[in-house]
Amino acid sequence: MTVTTEIREQVADLLFEEGACLDQQRWHDWLALFSPDVEYWVPAWKGPFETTNDPDGEVSLIYYSDRLGLEERIWRLESSSSPAHRTIPRTCHSVNNIRISHAIPGQLRVEANWRVDFYEQKQAGLCFGYYDYLLEKFDQKWIIAKKKTTLLNDCIPSYVDIYQL
Amino acid sequence: MDAKVRITLESLVNRLDDYFIDDPDAGRFNVHRDLFRDEELFALEMEHVFEASWVFLGHESQLPEPHDYLTTHIGRQPVVIMRDEGGELAAFLNVCPHRGTRLYPQRSGNSPVQMCPYHAWCFDSAGNNVKLKDQELGCYTEEFLQGDHGLISIGQFENYQGFLFGALRSEVPTLFEYLGDTRFFIDTFAQQSADGMEILPGEVSYTYEGNWKMQVENTMDIYHLTSVHATFAKIVGERQARENEAAGSDKVKAVNLNSLSGLASGTYTFDHGHTVFWGTDPAKENRALWSMRDDLLARGVEPLTVDWMFRPRVINFFPNMQFVDSASLQLRIIRPLSAQKTEMTMLCLAPKGEPREGRRRRLRQYEDFYNASGIATPDDVACYEDIGHGGLAASSQDWIQGFARGMENVIAGPDELAKEIGINPLHSSSGVQVQDETVFRGFYREWRSRMEVAKS
Numbered sequence: 001m002t003v004t005t006e007i008r009e010q011v012a013d014l015l016f017e018e019g020a021c022l023d024q025q026r027w028h029d030w031l032a033l034f035s036p037d038v039e040y041w042v043p044a045w046k047g048p049f050e051t052t053n054d055p056d057g058e059v060s061l062i063y064y065s066d067r068l069g070l071e072e073r074i075w076r077l078e079s080s081s082s083p084a085h086r087t088i089p090r091t092c093h094s095v096n097n098i099r100i101s102h103a104i105p106g107q108l109r110v111e112a113n114w115r116v117d118f119y120e121q122k123q124a125g126l127c128f129g130y131y132d133y134l135l136e137k138f139d140q141k142w143i144i145a146k147k148k149t150t151l152l153n154d155c156i157p158s159y160v161d162i163y164q165l
Numbered sequence: 166m167d168a169k170v171r172i173t174l175e176s177l178v179n180r181l182d183d184y185f186i187d188d189p190d191a192g193r194f195n196v197h198r199d200l201f202r203d204e205e206l207f208a209l210e211m212e213h214v215f216e217a218s219w220v221f222l223g224h225e226s227q228l229p230e231p232h233d234y235l236t237t238h239i240g241r242q243p244v245v246i247m248r249d250e251g252g253e254l255a256a257f258l259n260v261c262p263h264r265g266t267r268l269y270p271q272r273s274g275n276s277p278v279q280m281c282p283y284h285a286w287c288f289d290s291a292g293n294n295v296k297l298k299d300q301e302l303g304c305y306t307e308e309f310l311q312g313d314h315g316l317i318s319i320g321q322f323e324n325y326q327g328f329l330f331g332a333l334r335s336e337v338p339t340l341f342e343y344l345g346d347t348r349f350f351i352d353t354f355a356q357q358s359a360d361g362m363e364i365l366p367g368e369v370s371y372t373y374e375g376n377w378k379m380q381v382e383n384t385m386d387i388y389h390l391t392s393v394h395a396t397f398a399k400i401v402g403e404r405q406a407r408e409n410e411a412a413g414s415d416k417v418k419a420v421n422l423n424s425l426s427g428l429a430s431g432t433y434t435f436d437h438g439h440t441v442f443w444g445t446d447p448a449k450e451n452r453a454l455w456s457m458r459d460d461l462l463a464r465g466v467e468p469l470t471v472d473w474m475f476r477p478r479v480i481n482f483f484p485n486m487q488f489v490d491s492a493s494l495q496l497r498i499i500r501p502l503s504a505q506k507t508e509m510t511m512l513c514l515a516p517k518g519e520p521r522e523g524r525r526r527r528l529r530q531y532e533d534f535y536n537a538s539g540i541a542t543p544d545d546v547a548c549y550e551d552i553g554h555g556g557l558a559a560s561s562q563d564w565i566q567g568f569a570r571g572m573e574n575v576i577a578g579p580d581e582l583a584k585e586i587g588i589n590p591l592h593s594s595s596g597v598q599v600q601d602e603t604v605f606r607g608f609y610r611e612w613r614s615r616m617e618v619a620k621s
């Protein structure tokens with residue numbers, strides 16, 4: 001399938017919008033970008049250059065086989081009952097080097113590089129890595145059917161949640 | 166007394182009384198805040214707590230093949246565990262004996278011969294020096310040439326049921342004696358499979374801004390569960406309700422795994438500072454291990470040991486490791502970096518040969534609760550760090566209050582359950598919904614007696 005400029009623009013718009021939803025704390029807009037049966041996966045590392053690659057046999061940082069896990073997280077950070085979310089950081093998503101690595105009608109595999117700068121309690125922090133998406137066309141729009149986030153700096157300062165990824 | 170105990174290192178250990186109020190008859194046990202913030206005390210506890218006796222190093226499954234190695238630390242000292250050609254494990258300082266260059270720079274790997282990058286001395290996987298570059302040009306003395314230039318062994322290294330422990334010094338109790346009656350509980354982690362246990366790939370580490378003893382306390386602290394982990398409990402409760410609905414309301418009873426209400430639990434303290442928490446799981450059949458239960462009994466694991474595999478339990482191995490089983494198994498390794506910074510390494514322990522469905526369930530339970538990217542551990546860490554921003558920042562505050570719960574419940578020696586197991590704890594505290602704080606006293610008394618040694 002030919003990847004048109006229009007498709008490239010749609011993909012970039014979606015990835016930028018996802019980051020903006022998190023940065024602007026539009027949590028429910030963010031959830032709506034995902035398919036209800038999305039696979040949301042952040043693997044752990046098992047060597048200097050090798051992440052875990054079997055979520056049913058190896059440890060992941062986060063693994064959900066549907067959107068419920070993400071919804072639970074949004075509920076949790078809105079609940080005002082989680083000590084980790086008494087304050088949350090200001091975040092700034094940057095998404096770049098977007099490549100469409102595979103395209104068939106109605107389905108795109110998209111890879112990108114990302115960094116999230118964040119700031120909380122007068123301290124700045126940074127998470128960075130790679131995104132690997134499967135996008136599907138649904139109702140004339142692209143939605144996220146799979147998202148694998150590789151976090152390169154995986155010795156986590158304190159803790160990390162979806163808005164820093 | 167001053168908020169900070171301003172005294173020299175020499176006199177510091179002579180003033181241990183200034184750091185504790187240990188007066189059970191008066192109903193008082195308090196710890197000074199300097200234990201959590203004073204860098205001089207920190208240097209002393211590295212020497213007398215971490216570098217003076219046994220610490221946990223790793224699990225044998227982390228280096229399964231000949232020439233595999235695993236690096237870690239004992240206190241401030243870098244250490245490497247290696248498996249030699251014949252499969253034997255040994256532990257050395259991770260240091261070239263020539264100039265002190267770190268030899269193994271990665272966390273783990275496989276290396277039949279390791280060359281020091283500085284002057285190219287080479288070492289085999291048994292720690293022998295196999296090449297001394299340009300030895301013939303070295304004009305070495307006869308004495309030097311007859312000396313041993315292999316890697317320096319640590320003082321003691323032992324394997325208990327696959328768990329690897331080491332000590333920098335050689336004059337320490339045997340590991341068997343050091344573990345004492347906690348062995349019963351360690352066996353409930355070690356004997357879950359005929360094929361042995363394994364650490365699953367995917368080691369997760371994180372650092373927090375706080376003293377290492379906060380982690381020791383937290384894992385033994387049952388009092389915090391209902392407040393700190395309220396969102397976790399609610400999420401798990403709702404998942405179970407959904408599962409039950411999907412299965413038909415008559416098939417599965419809705420039980421909240423996290424609720425301890427109305428259920429028996431308790432704590433033990435042991436010689437050498439180890440402590441144990443145990444609870445009751447009303448939904449044992451949800452555990453990943455349930456599918457292997459019959460097999461365990463059939464191959465002759467003690468029925469009492471198997472029983473205890475299905476109790477929520479924590480063993481706090483003094484000083485640096487925690488065996489945790491609240492839904493799935495976890496090993497938490499504590500590495501103090503400074504008085505107010507700690508690095509944690511989290512390992513997922515599982516029975517080899519576990520059915521795929523159980524393994525999947527185990528991983529999901531593990532990631533949810535234990536990961537620094539999960540929905541429970543971050544809430545603990547946030548609380549430690551708020552103590553740093555709160556009480557530890559206040560110079561007018563000397564004493565930590567937090568050892569009062571359960572003082573009227575604790576008994577010296579074994580309770581009924583301990584007698585049934587055949588163990589002999591120093592103190593026992595058990596009952597319905599015990600949220601004990603007095604268990605921490607065993608830990609701090611051992612800490613104190615280690616520091617007392619510094620006097621001599």
Ligand SMILES: [Fe+2]
Pocket residue numbers: 383389390393394541545
């Ligand atoms: Fe906790």
